[in-house]
Amino acid sequence: MLRIDAITVKYQELAALTDVSIDIEEGKITALIGSNGSGKTTLLNAISGLKQLFSGRIYWNGEIISGCSPDKIAARGVIQVPEGRKLFPRMTVQENLQIGAFLPGPRREAEKTQKRVFELFPRLEERRGQCAGSLSGGEQQMVAVGRALMSMPKLLMLDEPSLGLAPIVTYEIFKIVKELNGQGLTSLIVSQEVLQTLSISDEAYLLEHGKIVMRGNAQDMLADPKVKESYLGI
Amino acid sequence: MNLTLTLQSLISGIMMGAVYALLGIGFSLTWGVMRVINVSHATFGLLSAFVSYSLFKTFGIDPIASLVLTLPAMFGLGCIIYWLLINPITRAKAVIVSSMILTFGIAIILENLILLMWGADPRLLTTSYTNKVYVIGPLYFQYPRLLGFVMALVGVSAVQFFLKRTLTGKAVRAAWQQPEASQLCGINLKKISMITFGVAIACSGAGGVGMAMLYSFEPHSHNLWLIYLFLVVIVGGVGNILGAAAGGMIIGIITGLSMAFMPYQWVNLLTFGLLMVILVIRPQGLFQSEV
Numbered sequence: 001m002l003r004i005d006a007i008t009v010k011y012q013e014l015a016a017l018t019d020v021s022i023d024i025e026e027g028k029i030t031a032l033i034g035s036n037g038s039g040k041t042t043l044l045n046a047i048s049g050l051k052q053l054f055s056g057r058i059y060w061n062g063e064i065i066s067g068c069s070p071d072k073i074a075a076r077g078v079i080q081v082p083e084g085r086k087l088f089p090r091m092t093v094q095e096n097l098q099i100g101a102f103l104p105g106p107r108r109e110a111e112k113t114q115k116r117v118f119e120l121f122p123r124l125e126e127r128r129g130q131c132a133g134s135l136s137g138g139e140q141q142m143v144a145v146g147r148a149l150m151s152m153p154k155l156l157m158l159d160e161p162s163l164g165l166a167p168i169v170t171y172e173i174f175k176i177v178k179e180l181n182g183q184g185l186t187s188l189i190v191s192q193e194v195l196q197t198l199s200i201s202d203e204a205y206l207l208e209h210g211k212i213v214m215r216g217n218a219q220d221m222l223a224d225p226k227v228k229e230s231y232l233g234i
Numbered sequence: 235m236n237l238t239l240t241l242q243s244l245i246s247g248i249m250m251g252a253v254y255a256l257l258g259i260g261f262s263l264t265w266g267v268m269r270v271i272n273v274s275h276a277t278f279g280l281l282s283a284f285v286s287y288s289l290f291k292t293f294g295i296d297p298i299a300s301l302v303l304t305l306p307a308m309f310g311l312g313c314i315i316y317w318l319l320i321n322p323i324t325r326a327k328a329v330i331v332s333s334m335i336l337t338f339g340i341a342i343i344l345e346n347l348i349l350l351m352w353g354a355d356p357r358l359l360t361t362s363y364t365n366k367v368y369v370i371g372p373l374y375f376q377y378p379r380l381l382g383f384v385m386a387l388v389g390v391s392a393v394q395f396f397l398k399r400t401l402t403g404k405a406v407r408a409a410w411q412q413p414e415a416s417q418l419c420g421i422n423l424k425k426i427s428m429i430t431f432g433v434a435i436a437c438s439g440a441g442g443v444g445m446a447m448l449y450s451f452e453p454h455s456h457n458l459w460l461i462y463l464f465l466v467v468i469v470g471g472v473g474n475i476l477g478a479a480a481g482g483m484i485i486g487i488i489t490g491l492s493m494a495f496m497p498y499q500w501v502n503l504l505t506f507g508l509l510m511v512i513l514v515i516r517p518q519g520l521f522q523s524e525v
Binding site: 048049050069070071074075079080082086087088089090091095098099100102103106107147151 | 401404405407408411412414415416417418419420421422423
């Protein structure tokens with residue numbers, strides 16, 4: 001579905017990603033794990049078109065999307081829930097969702113999608129008239145996921161969805177991602193929360209210093225001694 | 235103090251201030267949304283004033299009626315200017331400074347273009363109703379000012395409606411509050427900025443016509459108008475449309491009252507003195523920045 005072919009991304013002279021290749025299969029949850037500063041967010045921003053590639057290509061269903069502007073990539077259904085949520089703080093929950101359905105396709109379905117989002121997150125319906133900036137961290141993460149769902153994603157990419165959240169909220173978010181996956185939504189989760197991420201994922205990649213050092217079945221990786229030692233502290 | 239005179243200058247001030255506000259909202263918008271301080275904002279308003287003047291003198295089209303032509307034209311002009319000149323500098327690190335230098339150049343070119351086409355003489359937009367006055371009790375309402383006030387009211391409400399109620403307007407706010415995330419939602423920053431700039435220049439066009447109905451104007455009038463723009467934004471808060479509206483009226487009231495009760499040469503001293511006091515006490519403006 002999404003094929004990342006040997007991309008290198010640089011900040012000035014410094015390479016943040018070197019020769020990274022990833023395959024995301026339709027209908028699966030793919031995990032990208034790695035410590036802080038390993039290049040995970042850079043990778044998502046490269047896919048979304050926010051960060052230009054130095055070399056390599058990104059294909060979406062066989063079509064090159066690297067080099068397209070972010071709005072064109074979003075229009076194909078490649079949707080990111082950014083790190084730190086990045087909501088529109090002085091707009092209401094409802095308006096945030098509405099902007100999520102900005103593109104013509106999602107706009108036509110907005111009413112139906114919003115109903116679904118409110119079913120997933122009943123709390124958002126209660127808070128629909130409130131400014132997004134005034135919500136708690138967990139509620140904000142729900143808005144961020146809701147906003148992304150409003151864009152009718154074919155691939156949902158979540159960047160550190162558990163960052164700064166209480167364990168119970170994190171659990172809830174992961175549960176919903178798994179539930180959406182059951183309904184056929186392909187996902188890419190980027191996280192330092194290795195145990196929880198791997199346990200809901202099918203495929204996994206381990207990123208260290210901008211390079212893929214391990215790839216494979218998520219459950220196998222969970223059992224891998226190196227992963228256990230470096231990332232799970234067991 | 236004479237009550238009638240006070241009330242009268244208050245009314246005049248509010249009406250003048252409303253026109254400053256109309257001229258200022260677009261300036262506030264581009265500053266707030268795009269970090270572009272458009273020094274040529276008032277010059278576009280002046281251009282629109284001269285165009286309406288010519289349309290009136292040559293074809294006898296009323297300046298208010300000609301807004302139907304000038305507003306879309308100004309919107310289009312704004313979009314073109316954005317696409318060709320402003321967009322390339324928005325990637326610069328110091329957008330605010332580079333935008334001021336660039337738009338200063340645009341202002342000089344426009345001013346000389348106006349000079350070339352219309353000459354240096356001061357103009358007065360004298361319509362059939364210029365000297366018309368409504369009298370209510372002891373108070374009188376000059377028709378052009380009333381018209382300018384209504385125009386400003388409509389203009390400010392329209393922009394406010396655009397930003398708060400339409401999807402495109404919401405996208406403008408989203409793009410300002412969170413540029414990256416707005417792109418992830420499928421908003422094309424370049425396009426939305428272009429629309430914002432077009433709307434801003436169209437507002438300036440309406441404000442310019444409003445100013446032309448109140449005062450005489452000449453090719454360098456925009457320099458004075460620009461000072462009022464800064465006043466409006468500093469009082470009203472960057473990017474805050476209702477703040478700009480309030481800011482315009484506050485400045486209008488101050489000038490109106492000081493004109494009535496002080497020697498003329500003190501008027502500007504008071505206005506700018508007050509501005510300095512505001513800047514010292516509340517550097518972020520009286521109202522919050524908001525879009």
